[in-house]
Amino acid sequence: MTEPVTPENARAILDNYLSGLCNRRSTVQRRQRRDERLGGDSQQSGPRMKLIIGNKNYSSWSLRGWLAAKQSGMSFEEIVVPLYGENWEATKQGGEILPSSGKVPLLWDGDAVVWDSLAILEYLADKVGRDRFWPKDEVARGMARSMVAEMHSSFQALRAECPMNVRKRFDGFEASETCKEDILRILGLWAEARSRFGSGGPYLFGTFGAADVFFAPVVSRFISYQIPVPGFAAAYMQAVWEHEWLQGWIEASENEEWVIEQYDTVG
Numbered sequence: 001m002t003e004p005v006t007p008e009n010a011r012a013i014l015d016n017y018l019s020g021l022c023n024r025r026s027t028v029q030r031r032q033r034r035d036e037r038l039g040g041d042s043q044q045s046g047p048r049m050k051l052i053i054g055n056k057n058y059s060s061w062s063l064r065g066w067l068a069a070k071q072s073g074m075s076f077e078e079i080v081v082p083l084y085g086e087n088w089e090a091t092k093q094g095g096e097i098l099p100s101s102g103k104v105p106l107l108w109d110g111d112a113v114v115w116d117s118l119a120i121l122e123y124l125a126d127k128v129g130r131d132r133f134w135p136k137d138e139v140a141r142g143m144a145r146s147m148v149a150e151m152h153s154s155f156q157a158l159r160a161e162c163p164m165n166v167r168k169r170f171d172g173f174e175a176s177e178t179c180k181e182d183i184l185r186i187l188g189l190w191a192e193a194r195s196r197f198g199s200g201g202p203y204l205f206g207t208f209g210a211a212d213v214f215f216a217p218v219v220s221r222f223i224s225y226q227i228p229v230p231g232f233a234a235a236y237m238q239a240v241w242e243h244e245w246l247q248g249w250i251e252a253s254e255n256e257e258w259v260i261e262q263y264d265t266v267g
């Protein structure tokens, strides 16, 4: 008789299924105790959230998740997992990174686990109040939400040709036509947000918010690949770059020792 699936046995059933399917041994032998999981700390009993991110130099989605956590104003512990390191395949298949199937960022909040940068931002906005992340004005908010969604789902050429590499500067980078279209589209969105809704400060919708969280890695890419931009965009990029959270992230990126060759040789 088929065993009914429950939250407790689901993993074991899937592991069993996979090991039969691929004829490979599952790396998840048993459910780990909380204090055995990645970065686990048996001393920690408080409600502090835990954010699991990748290398600060390379992981653009992690930067978004981390900025969202900062923007929430809540205290959180951060755990950096070196992407594509020696034991990456094993790391992906165990511990607290498992729910996202090995993608970062992931946020643990007690028993709640949320992955995917946009879901993390929205989860935190639900927790601390929408206004910390999104413009109050409905028209501005509609645009900010659209820009964030578009960033989350689009600009594949830019992402593929210009992987984030915070500490690196590439000379002579030549963007493809599709990548140029992505860049133009982004500059157009920035221009519209700044001109229509940006009067309250130097960020896309005036004060720092969700849209800046999502476009911060683009700012880093434009700087790394030395993409020529008009003055209004340079001013916006400078404001983002000089933001104290970005400065902290940049410094940490520079101090990281991990190098991912494939991201250091493009351009």
Ligand SMILES: N[C@@H](CCC(=O)N[C@@H](CS)C(=O)NCC(=O)O)C(=O)O
Pocket: 054, 058, 059, 060, 061, 062, 083, 102, 103, 104, 105, 115, 116, 117, 118
């Ligand atoms: N749509 C996801 C993307 C997450 C993602 O692809 N993260 C990359 C790092 S930037 C990752 O975890 N890569 C590891 C892998 O795919 O093995 C999000 O918004 O968080």
